[in-house]
Amino acid sequence: VRFYVGAYHALKRGYSNMDVLVALGTNAAYFYSVYIIVKALTSDTFEGQDLFETSSMLVSFILLGKYLEVVAKGKTSDALSKLTELAPETAVLLTLEKDGSVISEVEISTQLLQRNDFIKIVPGEKVPVDGVVIKGQSHVNESMITGEARPIAKKPGDKVIGGTVNDNGFIIVKATHVGSETALSQIVQLVEAAQLARAPVQRLADKISRFFVPTVVVAAFLTWLGWFIPGQLHLYPQQWIPKAMDSFELALQFGISVLVVACPCALGLATPTAVMVATGKGASLGVLIKGGNALEKAHKIKTIIFDKTGTLTKGKPSVVQTKTFSKIPLLELCDLTASAEANSEHPLSKAIVEYTKKLREQYGSPSDHMMDSKDFEVHPGAGVSANVEGKLVLVGNKRLMQEFEAPMSSEVEEYMSEMEDLARTCVLVAIDRVICGALAVSDPLKPEAGRVISHLSSMGITSIMVTGDNWATAKSIAKQVGISTVFAEIDPVGKAEKIKDLQTQGLAVAMVGDGVNDSPALAAADVGMAIGAGTDVAIEAADIVLMKSSLVDVITAIDLSRKTLAKIRLNYVWALGYNVLGMPIAAGVLFPFTGIRLPPWLAGACMAASSVSVVCSSLLLQLYKKPLHVEEAPMTAGPGDGGSNLV
Secondary structure: OOHHHHHHHHHOOOOOOOOHHHHHHHHHHHHHHHHHHHHHHOOOOOOOOOHHHHHHHHHHHHHHHHHHHHHHHHHHOHHHHHOOOOOOOOOEEEEOOOOOOEEEEEEEHHHHOOOOEEEEEEEOOOOEEEEEEEEEEEEEEEEHHOOOOOEEEEEOOEEEEEEEEEOOOOEEEEEEEEEHHOOOHHHHHHHHHHHOOOOOHHHHHHHHHHHHHHHHHHHHHHHHHHHHHHHHOOOOOHHHHHOOOOHHHHHHHHHHHHHHHHHOHHHHHHHHHHHHHHHHHHHHOOOEEEEHHHHHOOOOOOEEEEOHHHHEEEOOOEEEEEEOOOOOOOOHHHHHHHHHHHHOOOOOHHHHHHHHHHHHHHHHOOOOOOEEEEEEEEOOOOEEEEEOOEEEEEOOOOOHHOOOOOOOOOOHHHHHHHHHHHHOEEEEEEEEOOOEEEEEEEOOOOOOOOHHHHHHHHHHOEEEEEOOOOOHHHHHHHHHHHOOOEEEEOOOOHHHHHHHHHHHHOOEEEEEEEOOOOOOHHHHOOOEEOOOOOOOOOOOOOOOOOOOOOOHHHHHHHHHHHHHHHHHHHHHHHHHHHHHHHHHHHHHOHHHHOOOOOOOHHHHHHHHHHHHHHHHHHHHHOOOOOOOOOOOOOOOOOOOOOOOOOO
C-alpha cells in the first residue's frame, strides 16, 4: 500500500519517483495475471502463465532492501544512543535553609529537575544536569564530553556538565541548564538535525531522479513494443518464446523488468546514508558536523584562519620560567609573590598563585597556605603592592619598579629583553625595593599545534593566524607553529572582514576559533569551526563544533569530509552502475544470443541489491580512523631557581 500511496502523492504533485516505478511494475504484472486467469476460465484451449508471484516477490525484495536500509540507519545512530545514555535517570534533590544547611533530600527523575534546584552528587555518581558547584570539592571525569582524559578539579563556583562522572568528592550543585538546554541535549539535537539535513550534492540525485523515472517508463514501453511487434510479425524464431507464454507475455515481462531494475532508490540513498554515517562517526570522535552542507563545504577548504588565544594556545596563562636575582630561595620568593597577588583578579595573578601551589606540593608544603597580606593596592597597568609579614612586596612590570624607585640591574634588563623576544610577559618581584626575581608568564602553545599546521600544509591547506594580540606575541607564536602569514591587533569584526577579503580572491576559507568572541568570523567563513566547545559553544555561529579542544580534530573534520564526499561519489557509481548494466539485460539484449533474461522478480532482487550495496558502502565509513594522533604530554613549570624553560 505504501508504494501506491507514495506514487499517488508524487503524481498529484506533478513529479515521479521510485514509488511510481514500483506501482507500475507490480500493477502491470498483477492485472496481466488477472487477465490470464479470466481468459483461461472463458476459453477451453487458451494456455498462459500468470505473474502473481512477480508482484509479491518484487514487493518482498524491495521491502527487504528498505529493512536493510533501516538497520543501517540504526547503526549510524549508535553515537547518539551512547550520548543520551550518559545522563542518569534519577537525581537527589535537596531543600536548603538560607544558611545552606540541608532540610530534606529526595530522589526524583532527572527530567523533573528545574533551573536553580540544588542537587547532591556523591563519589561515583553521574552529574544529572549542567550546573555550578556551590559546596564541596571533587574531581570530575569529563572525558565523555570534552575528551579531557584527566579528571578536572572542581570547587565552589566551577561549572559541571551533565553526563560527566563525579570521581572522589561530595559536591552540591545548583542547576543552571536543564532538559533540552543541557550541553548533552544540544549535542544530541545537533547530530539529529545534521543527519536529517540535505546535502547540496543530493540535488544531483534529485535532478537525475526527476528525469530518470519518465525516461525509464518510456524505455520500458519501447522495450515492450520492441519485443511485441516483432513477435506479432514473426520477425524472431518462435522457439525463443518459453512454453506456456506468447509474444505479448514475453514482451510484457521484458518491459516490467526494465521498469523495476531501473528503480533509482539506490541513487536516492547514495548521499543521505553517507552523511548519516559520517555525522554519527564524527560525533563519536568529538567532531559535531551540522549536516551535509557543512560536510560538503569542508572538503573544498584551501585556507584555514586560526585565532591565537584558546585555539593555537591553551587560553590559560601559566608560569613557564622563573629566575632569581638574589640568594632568596625560589619557594620563599613565590610565597611572598602569591601572598601579595592573592587578592587580585588579574589572569596573571591567578597564574602565579596556581604555580606557587604546585611548587609547594613539590616541596611537600601545604598548598593552600598564604602569608598575611596588608595594605594591598592595585597599580593599573603596572602591577600590585602589598605588605607581607612586614616586607614591602612589589609584583609587576618595569613601570611599577620605576614608580617605587627599585633599581634595575643590567642582568634584569637582559632577562626582560630575552623574555619579550619570546613573547612572554615578564613579571618582576621586588622585596623592600630590591628586585629579587622574575616570573615569565605565557599562554603556552597546545602541544599538537605545530604538527597540525605541518599536516595541514601536506594536505594542500594554507594556515593563517588572525589575532587581537600584539604583533610581537603573534609573530612569536606563528614562528613556533610554522605559520608564515599573520594579522595581529585585529578586533572580532576585523577578523570577519579579513575572511571576506580572502573569499573575494576565490578561496574557500575555514575559521577556527574559541566560539565566543570569534562568532562574527565563524559566521562569515565558508566553514566555521568552534574549538574547545565544552558547554559554552557557539552552536549558532559554527558549522562544525570540535568538542575535545584539540587542534587534531580540525584535520579530522576536513579529512572526514573528503572521505565522505569520495564515498558519495562511489555510491553514485554503485547506484548508476546497476542501472547501466541492468537495464540492457532486463530489456533482453542478451536473450537472442545466450537465452539469458531477467524475470521481473529477479529484476526486483537486483534493484534491492543495488540499494543494499550503497548502504553497505556508506557503512564502511564506520571504520574511519583519524589521520593524525597526538599524545598530549603534561606540561608544568619546574622549580629550578636558575630558570626552567618549559615551552
